[in-house]
Amino acid sequence: xxxxxxxxxxxxxxxxxLAVDLQxxxxxxxxxxxxxxxxxxxxxxxxxxxxxxxxxxxxxIGSKLYxxxxxxxxVFSVYMDYTPPAGLHDFMAVADPDxxxxxxxxxxxxxxxxFEQKLDTTPRNVTPEVSQQQEPPSQPxxxxxxxxxxxxxxxxxxxxxxxxxxxxxxxxRLLQKRGKLRISLPKxxxxxxxxKTGRHSSVADALKLGPGTTVQLRARLSYNGVVGGEHTYxxxxxxxxxxxxxxxxxxxxxxxxxCSVESFMKTxxxxxxxxxx
Numbered sequence: 001x002x003x004x005x006x007x008x009x010x011x012x013x014x015x016x017x018l019a020v021d022l023q024x025x026x027x028x029x030x031x032x033x034x035x036x037x038x039x040x041x042x043x044x045x046x047x048x049x050x051x052x053x054x055x056x057x058x059x060x061i062g063s064k065l066y067x068x069x070x071x072x073x074x075v076f077s078v079y080m081d082y083t084p085p086a087g088l089h090d091f092m093a094v095a096d097p098d099x100x101x102x103x104x105x106x107x108x109x110x111x112x113x114x115f116e117q118k119l120d121t122t123p124r125n126v127t128p129e130v131s132q133q134q135e136p137p138s139q140p141x142x143x144x145x146x147x148x149x150x151x152x153x154x155x156x157x158x159x160x161x162x163x164x165x166x167x168x169x170x171x172x173r174l175l176q177k178r179g180k181l182r183i184s185l186p187k188x189x190x191x192x193x194x195x196k197t198g199r200h201s202s203v204a205d206a207l208k209l210g211p212g213t214t215v216q217l218r219a220r221l222s223y224n225g226v227v228g229g230e231h232t233y234x235x236x237x238x239x240x241x242x243x244x245x246x247x248x249x250x251x252x253x254x255x256x257x258x259c260s261v262e263s264f265m266k267t268x269x270x271x272x273x274x275x276x277x
Contacts, residue, residue: 020040020046020070020102020103020104021040021105022040022103022108023038023040023041023095023108024036024038024093024094024109025039025075025166025167026111026163027091027093027113029091033082035159036054036077036079036095038050038052038066038076038078039170040071040074041170041174042103042104043072045070046101049067050070050076050101051064051065051066051096051097052065052093053093053097054082054093056091057089057090058090062080062082064078064079066078071225072224073224074227075163077163083117084115086118088114088116090112090113091114093110094109094110160228161228164227168264172264172267201216201218202217202237202238202239202240203217203235203237203241203242205217206259206261206271207240207261207269207271209261209269211261211262211263211269212260212261213260213261214258214259214261214274215259216257216258216259218257219235219236219254219255220235220236220237221235221250221251221252221257223249223250230246230247231248231249231250232244233245233250233273242271243271244271244273245270245273246272251276257271257276258273258276258277259273260272260274
């Protein structure tokens with residue numbers, strides 16, 4: 001099985017847009033840390049710094065500035081350590097709160113979650129009782145301490161993989177609503193028997209094939225970036241576009257590709273690039 005993040009390729013089929021569209025995709029509070037995941041779901045990237053501001057019950061508690069360039073259809077995470085007082089809390093994260101970045105939509109820039117902080121009654125020092133039948137210990141008993149659970153760097157790869165799966169689901173549903181799915185002609189019965197042959201020359205025909213089929217096609221590669229340790233590409237020809245993945249970086253040019261078809265979200269497919277000529 002490929003790595004957990006190898007399925008985290010965003011299925012993008014040339015959705016037209018004129019600006020950045022930031023969306024707070026997810027907000028979590030675990031072990032004293034607020035983590036916000038922000039997604040640019042428009043095909044335009046931005047070089048500007050992106051400010052994310054955090055609130056507790058409407059009160060600003062801090063902000064983080066993401067300074068790296070944000071490519072199209074990409075996600076980034078910012079976090080803030082914060083321990084609220086006991087009680088009910090509504091945490092909110094807002095991306096670009098001052099509207100410093102021109103966006104196609106501004107009504108999806110925030111995310112709110114509810115959290116109850118309970119009063120900590122955990123004993124910090126516990127000395128075991130000595131029964132009357134037992135002799136008291138000759139040495140003092142060391143106190144038992146209960147460590148606090150913290151989210152450290154070791155848990156982040158799993159969280160990133162989970163976020164990537166949610167991101168794929170959102171992108172696929174968005175494409176279905178906008179009617180920008182790939183164009184395919186109705187299949188004849190004879191074509192179904194030919195799906196496993198895998199000798200088609202266009203991107204549209206390759207996307208009609210069943211998972212596990214190897215296909216050779218002529219198309220142009222455009223680099224999209226690294227997602228989960230793998231390089232992602234847009235594979236385009238005159239009729240259609242698909243998303244391709246490769247374990248190594250390939251040149252951006254028109255070339256002959258040997259790919260295998262992989263299923264994605266039951267109804268969609270991506271192409272894993274095996275060879276380039």
